Amino acid sequence: MAKFCKECKEVIYGRSDKKFCDAACRNLYHNRLLKAQDNGVQHIQATIKNNRRILAYLYQNKAQTCVQKTTLEAMGYNFAFHTHEWRNGKSVCVFCLDYGLVMDQEALTIMPFTLP
Template sequence: MNTCQECGSVLVGRADKKFCSDMCRNAYNNKLNSDTYNVVRNTNNQLRRNRRILEELCPEDKAKTTRNTLNAKGFDFTLMTSQRVTQKGSVYYFVYDYGYLELDNDFFLIVKDSRG
């Protein structure tokens, strides 16, 4: 006798049935995937926060700021969406359409990508 994987009630119907209702199936899968969804959601939230910080500090095409300013606003340097290496070997780290380049003395150049 098969029972529902979510609530344990007896299943009636097909031999390979796993859940008694759509509600139980959804609840089971939501629990199963919640850790994965939390990681993705938290990462996306921090990426959006990083982008908002860069956008706020760079109202034009370019701006300079300091590491202290970025840290104070909650910027996470470990998360980015892409990197671009210049011909001179400098590395710009991008968060969607805003990039930053580390300069000397904890200064950063922020740029807005003009590629649209």
Template structure:
């Protein structure tokens, strides 16, 4: 039984369970299949990376304080974070990987680094 490559239509030679004629066709087929979801993931990862770099730049000594306007001026996006940590007292920290921030009064933020 002859099978054709779903990407380019060429005859497949080799193992009986082979689905594509080459690695190129396999990759091209799967990239087309996952294109929309990959763009979403790529955009979110780019925002998380940018937020992480901003927190890391503003918090070189693992604990500091900054303003909301300073974060925003550097391009920080408060909608993107990787986890939330709530203390026993009910204080809520937002983390981008190991860099975190805590909203304080008067639009100030405490920046912290989580020790691993």
């Protein structure tokens, strides 16, 4: 039974465990996989960077002032992405690198802050 290259789909000749017709196809295949993985990471990094930019802007312009969750969302903040969080009792502090936000219990108002 013929086997086919995972990259170019041509018939493979040689060892029974070969997956690619040659090194060029093997490299193309793996480089494409790595690029797809990098694109996912780049999307996450870009989202966190955008969140941080929004928090930095709010902190510098309205330090110690609560902001409505809807305002953050309208600015493009994505609540699904952050770098880490602190929990202190019922309070949750969510960070995007060095800028963070404190959510009230209903997570409707948010106070931006930065690490000292």
